[in-house]
Amino acid sequence: MYSIHKTVELPIPMEKAWDFFSRPENLSTMTPTHMNFRILNGKPKPMYAGQLISYYVSPFKGIKVLWVTEITHVTDNSFFVDEQRIGPYKLWHHQHFIKPIKNGVLVEDIVHYAMPYGFIGKILNTFLVRKKLRHIFEYRSKKLIELFGSYEH
Template structure:
């Protein structure tokens, strides 16, 4: 059983409160997801995040095949971190931790995603060719979109 990890950090020139307000609203996930993902929220995103919240989406992660993705927000500490876990969807395991930390002149956000692919050895063979590059592309898009929305962080 191979579990992969993807890590990402980004600094933005906004307050911790602004960052939390944006990321704790599940509807903003649409804004920071590439259009070619065919991302559409179906239900569960009508209020700010809370533990136990179940959110249903349609996504087209690979090869243009739409699928339902159901996540649960399992942990929330206000303005510190939250965790979303896939309940149904394209991965055998998806555990995504989002951390927020106030820094001089802004906020640092850190994502740690632990994931496992379905289909055993076939899934492992697809990882370096299709899955990992796609995830990196999605996170790169998000990084750029957040700079467009909030500006570029400049260290003091």
């Protein structure tokens, strides 16, 4: 089992942050363009527990993957969880927290994932997947700051 933990502070009110993050159609905005992210269903409805979201993504050039996630938990203006139902991982559990801070919000992502294919999956994670996921979450933070501005302490 592997994990990723990433935070970004944004100078926007909670309601604006929740409105953005709770809309599946905004996933493509936060995904690197070279990954050709395309949502198949799940939009434009606001998020709800039990919602299935299907999309195609190209994690590596020339590889197109169907990914289906289920929103398993939602606490409005605070927290939601998506879990992979179909996709490239043996397990994918992604917690999204949006917490109020002075003059903005703290957006926190905690991902736990497991690779398929035993030892081969472990090697793939070490040399490819971990780097790719770090890049995706770095891109996401930069894009959010581009969209909403830098947080001033």
